[in-house]
Amino acid sequence: MSLAATGRWRTRFARNSATRTRPSPTQDRRLAFNALLERRGQPADREAVQAMIDLYRGHPPTISLYADGDAALTRLKTRFKLGIITDGAAVMQESKVAALDLRTRVDAVVLTDEFGPGLGKPHPRAFEWIAERLAVELSSCVYVADNATKDFVAPNALGWMTIRIVRSDGVYRDTAAPDGGAPQNVLHSLDEIDAVLT
Numbered sequence: 715m716s717l718a719a720t721g722r723w724r725t726r727f728a729r730n731s732a733t734r735t736r737p738s739p740t741q742d743r744r745l746a747f748n749a750l751l752e753r754r755g756q757p758a759d760r761e762a763v764q765a766m767i768d769l770y771r772g773h774p775p776t777i778s779l780y781a782d783g784d785a786a787l788t789r790l791k792t793r794f795k796l797g798i799i800t801d802g803a804a805v806m807q808e809s810k811v812a813a814l815d816l817r818t819r820v821d822a823v824v825l826t827d828e829f830g831p832g833l834g835k836p837h838p839r840a841f842e843w844i845a846e847r848l849a850v851e852l853s854s855c856v857y858v859a860d861n862a863t864k865d866f867v868a869p870n871a872l873g874w875m876t877i878r879i880v881r882s883d884g885v886y887r888d889t890a891a892p893d894g895g896a897p898q899n900v901l902h903s904l905d906e907i908d909a910v911l912t
Contacts, residue, residue: 771806775813786904787819790911797822797844799857801834822847836867836895841874856911858904860884862891870894877901877910 747766748758756762779787790796798820800807804827811823824844826834833839845852855874859865863886866876871894878897880887891897899910 771803772809775810777810777813779814780904782904786907789908791819794856794911795822795848795850796820797824797848799824799826799835799840799844801826804828836864838868838872841868841872845872858907859897861886862889862895862897864895866891866897867895870896870898875899875910877907879904 747763747770750766751758751762787796796819798811798816800811800823802825804825807825807827811817811825817823822844824840824847826837826840829837829839829843841855841857842852845855853873855869855872856877857866857869857874858877858879860879860881862878866878869876876897877899879901881902901907901910
């Protein structure tokens with residue numbers, strides 16, 4: 715059996731140690747820097763906004779694993795092959811993976827952005843790739859995530875077991891699943907996962 719976790723780091727396994735505020739899942743984050751510049755009375759010209767985006771995406775983040783995520787990775791690594799599938803700009807996601815030292819804790823990491831446009835979740839490519847990389851059958855994989863809007867469509871279609879983590883402070887705790895995208899299991903902590911996997 716294989717366990718693949720996904721990374722919206724602040725909502726799944728990690729939290730930002732500098733701030734606990736989280737954007738609404740419906741907020742257009744693409745315009746966050748435009749809005750910041752406007753609030754400060756500065757022109758939101760394309761060059762300034764792009765410089766801010768590049769700095770944000772490239773900075774080394776100060777993040778840590780949630781305690782239950784850290785414990786689950788340690789505990790499950792002795793029983794399963796582990797992988798991570800994460801969406802978002804590859805440079806930013808790689809910075810998070812490095813900051814959390816995840817490449818030493820799991821067997822494979824997929825940055826969906828590296829597959830190219832249109833191949834992020836819910837596209838099945840990353841799920842197929844990680845199963846191949848881990849040398850496991852699709853039907854023996856388990857996917858743990860939190861965003862019901864897009865996280866479970868592909869693994870459900872591929873025959874994976876799906877588990878949604880709904881944290882009280884999770885950005886996606888109130889999101890609804892599309893047709894075919896409902897998780898098979900819902901947990902509130904990764905401390906509960908062993909009972910589902912036995």
